[in-house]
Amino acid sequence: DSGVTQTPKHLITATGQRVTLRCSPRSGDLSVYWYQQSLDQGLQFLIQYYNGEERAKGNILERFSAQQFPDLHSELNLSSLELGDSALYFCASSARTVPNEQFFGPGTRLTVL
């Protein structure tokens, strides 16, 4: 158990819908990262937050957005969903002193029908 929690574990929805994925980082970790894992694209970095502020952006679509709240949990919002958005979405967190060592949650499996 990494200490990072993600909810829900599974999400099935239809095209055009909007969903919210939630992540709670390890206790004390200020950085949260979101990654997408799909069969065709592999593991791709989406976005990073540090103590409530956006720190880095990767291959994140404009239909996707994220935020980190004062209690440090983070949410990833996916809207106007398409079939191709079906994937595993991972959240990871890291400590301030070892920023590159990331601990991953169990993931949310999103299926868009």
Added chain:
Amino acid sequence: AQSVTQLGSHVSVSEGALVLLRCNYSSSVPPYLFWYVQYPNQGLQLLLKYTSAATLVKGINGFEAEFKKSETSFHLTKPSAHMSDAAEYFCAVSADAGGTSYGKLTFGQGTILTVHP
């Protein structure tokens, strides 16, 4: 820009045999390098990391990796495979702290390890 290439999407070994998973990286700054393991229907677990302290890095479950700057490689090895090692393994690179890609992990495509009895 950083990138990682894992040679071989599938590796098959017999139980007790040497495990060798290959990873080559590209980075314009001194890298941090990682190996993660993913068991079916689970998240990624950190096996080991290189952060410039020592070129030979020991990790969990008997795995180790050697950083070779001249070859831009960070291959993962284990002397004797166990059935429980069957999983997918990912090599990842991250830029040095302070770079513009600070914190972001760039992953290879993964190598699925199969262990035969």
